[in-house]
Amino acid sequence: MTSRIGSPNTQADLDVRACLDRMPPRSFVMVAGAGSGKTTSLVKAIAHLAETRGPALRRAGQQIACITYTEVAVGEIVADVGVSPLFHISTIHSFLWSIIRPFHIDIATWVATRIEEKIAERREHYDRPRTQERTKARLAQEIADLEAELDAIGGVGKFVYGNGSSYAEGILGHDDILKLAPACVASHPLLRLLVAKRFPYIFVDESQDTNPEVVEALRQIAGDHPDLCVGFFGDPMQKIYMSGAGAVPLNDGWAEVTKPENFRCPTSVLGVINAIRAGGDRLEQVRGRTVTVDGIQQPVAGSSNLFVLPADGERSAHLAAVRRWLAVETGDDLWLSDMREGDVRLLVLVHRMAATRLGFPNLYAALNDRAPMSLSEGLTDGTAWPLRPVAQHILPLVVAARAGDQFTVMSVLRSESPKLEPERLRGQATAPVLRALQQALDGLVALLAEGSQATVRDVLTLVRDSELLRLDDRFGVHLVAEPVDDGSSGFENVQAYLACGVDELWAYRRYFTEESPFATHHGVKGAQFERVLVVIDDDEAGFRQYSYGKYFGYVPLSESDEARIASDEESVLDRTRRLFYVCCSRAVKDLAVVVFAPDVTAARTAIVGKNLFPEAVIRGVEHLD
Numbered sequence: 001m002t003s004r005i006g007s008p009n010t011q012a013d014l015d016v017r018a019c020l021d022r023m024p025p026r027s028f029v030m031v032a033g034a035g036s037g038k039t040t041s042l043v044k045a046i047a048h049l050a051e052t053r054g055p056a057l058r059r060a061g062q063q064i065a066c067i068t069y070t071e072v073a074v075g076e077i078v079a080d081v082g083v084s085p086l087f088h089i090s091t092i093h094s095f096l097w098s099i100i101r102p103f104h105i106d107i108a109t110w111v112a113t114r115i116e117e118k119i120a121e122r123r124e125h126y127d128r129p130r131t132q133e134r135t136k137a138r139l140a141q142e143i144a145d146l147e148a149e150l151d152a153i154g155g156v157g158k159f160v161y162g163n164g165s166s167y168a169e170g171i172l173g174h175d176d177i178l179k180l181a182p183a184c185v186a187s188h189p190l191l192r193l194l195v196a197k198r199f200p201y202i203f204v205d206e207s208q209d210t211n212p213e214v215v216e217a218l219r220q221i222a223g224d225h226p227d228l229c230v231g232f233f234g235d236p237m238q239k240i241y242m243s244g245a246g247a248v249p250l251n252d253g254w255a256e257v258t259k260p261e262n263f264r265c266p267t268s269v270l271g272v273i274n275a276i277r278a279g280g281d282r283l284e285q286v287r288g289r290t291v292t293v294d295g296i297q298q299p300v301a302g303s304s305n306l307f308v309l310p311a312d313g314e315r316s317a318h319l320a321a322v323r324r325w326l327a328v329e330t331g332d333d334l335w336l337s338d339m340r341e342g343d344v345r346l347l348v349l350v351h352r353m354a355a356t357r358l359g360f361p362n363l364y365a366a367l368n369d370r371a372p373m374s375l376s377e378g379l380t381d382g383t384a385w386p387l388r389p390v391a392q393h394i395l396p397l398v399v400a401a402r403a404g405d406q407f408t409v410m411s412v413l414r415s416e417s418p419k420l421e422p423e424r425l426r427g428q429a430t431a432p433v434l435r436a437l438q439q440a441l442d443g444l445v446a447l448l449a450e451g452s453q454a455t456v457r458d459v460l461t462l463v464r465d466s467e468l469l470r471l472d473d474r475f476g477v478h479l480v481a482e483p484v485d486d487g488s489s490g491f492e493n494v495q496a497y498l499a500c501g502v503d504e505l506w507a508y509r510r511y512f513t514e515e516s517p518f519a520t521h522h523g524v525k526g527a528q529f530e531r532v533l534v535v536i537d538d539d540e541a542g543f544r545q546y547s548y549g550k551y552f553g554y555v556p557l558s559e560s561d562e563a564r565i566a567s568d569e570e571s572v573l574d575r576t577r578r579l580f581y582v583c584c585s586r587a588v589k590d591l592a593v594v595v596f597a598p599d600v601t602a603a604r605t606a607i608v609g610k611n612l613f614p615e616a617v618i619r620g621v622e623h624l625d
Helices: 011-021 038-052 054-060 071-081 092-100 104-126 133-153 174-187 189-198 212-224 267-277 315-330 352-358 361-368 373-378 388-402 406-416 430-447 456-466 491-498 502-512 548-552 559-566 572-584 600-610
Strands: 028-032 064-068 087-091 201-205 229-234 255-259 290-293 296-299 303-310 344-348 518-520 529-536 587-597
Touching (some): 011 229, 011 255, 028 038, 038 054, 038 064, 038 071, 038 229, 064 092, 071 087, 092 174, 189 212, 201 212, 267 303, 267 587, 315 529, 315 587, 344 352, 361 373, 361 502, 388 502, 456 502, 529 572, 572 587
Parallel strands (some): 028 255, 201 229, 344 518, 529 587
């Protein structure tokens, strides 16, 4: 039994248990604020079912499904509940693929429709009056290629799930799965029945960030089959990705469970995040972090400070001065640490401040400045499609090769190299294939060596030409001798990224693997740190979706903002509030916020009036002298 499972029950845990113990069980939506132990409640629910319903589920060949957001989260939950055939714990993509994989004909039909949609998009582009002749030639070729793929679908014997899509080869990517599975669920009552019978309990972790179509598919299955218990565990206030579902609507008869406890934040920080949340769903969190002294639990006070500083050319110097002030004020020199062991996080809205200091400013600018949201948001964790093969496979492969770790090298190649696919190996000698891959790997290591003048384009071209790893088919229009803008979103951004030097890839890797004190506001959800310094700089960020100036009140709202608020649509204030809540609620001991503003006096007045921080802890540059 893990400490999570054995920890004392909260009222929310008891409410969930009551839902599970009913006959039939009752579906529910749990709203659990930051630091509440949402995952603890989830693993307690799984453990309770294993104890009370486990034997019956095993006899029926049924499983308890738990869907979560990342492989890391899967590992954490498995570590708590243990490995058992009774549990199906996986990411969203893997779960969806597991339920639709057997339906080959339906998959083929959907893929054909998908290709037809792509053909239609290109034909529409081709027919535009201003489309250049060179672009028309490329579009004509793409249409021909897609039509060839469409013809090839009938010959695909088996579809598989991979990182990037290649329909003619029967490979579906991440985005395909998110669209395909809900479409199949909506169209086929039999599939809904099979899911309900196979998984009588389905729990969804981080439900606020789950794809809305996936949430709706699960609600539809539960609506058809009342014996199915679906439990959503999340917090709408922590929805910080545009693609997330946010608040999950209740079906008739479902329970709403609230978990207001916060076990993470000291009382000074708890007051701040409650004030932030009051402008949203008004859930007031209680308790706060405690320590046991002489057998008695006592609250931890911690500290919270906010600095309003000029948005001038001295930002880095001001930031260093704030860290020195905090070290003296709290008597804690770890505020000055740049090592992971110091447990300090400087949270920046975007990568630019970190990128400049760590050495990847061009890569950052390429995928952030005037970039579509899919690229700029994916920059925080390496999930943007141009970064994904580099972050997930190429750099780890080179690190393993340098270390002589042949096990990891072969594991990556077996999983990701087209040359090692069983169909390709059938009927040919393996040794020449392995020699060719080794030669390609040696070339890749050389390209990514220290001091190399190679570009990202050189790296990806080698990978593609040698078939060392499978690349997303979207690279096709970019890795040609003379790339032509195909009208796709972010074309120029990807071209700028490909022109970056490989040294910036290693600098970026240091950042997103958290080997520096910097992190983004988006990248720390779910984490916690002793010392948190939130850096707010709208001018430097250039993020249209967020505006701390508008949120704090020292930048006026636009007519569009006013219209959205009046019509009760999501506004820049809602998005910024949620992001600020996530950032501030990471602090276990001390929280500091630095606001760089063009007009310090106006900003300070507005922030004081917002009543998020006590006025006594709102400071200016004069406190840093």
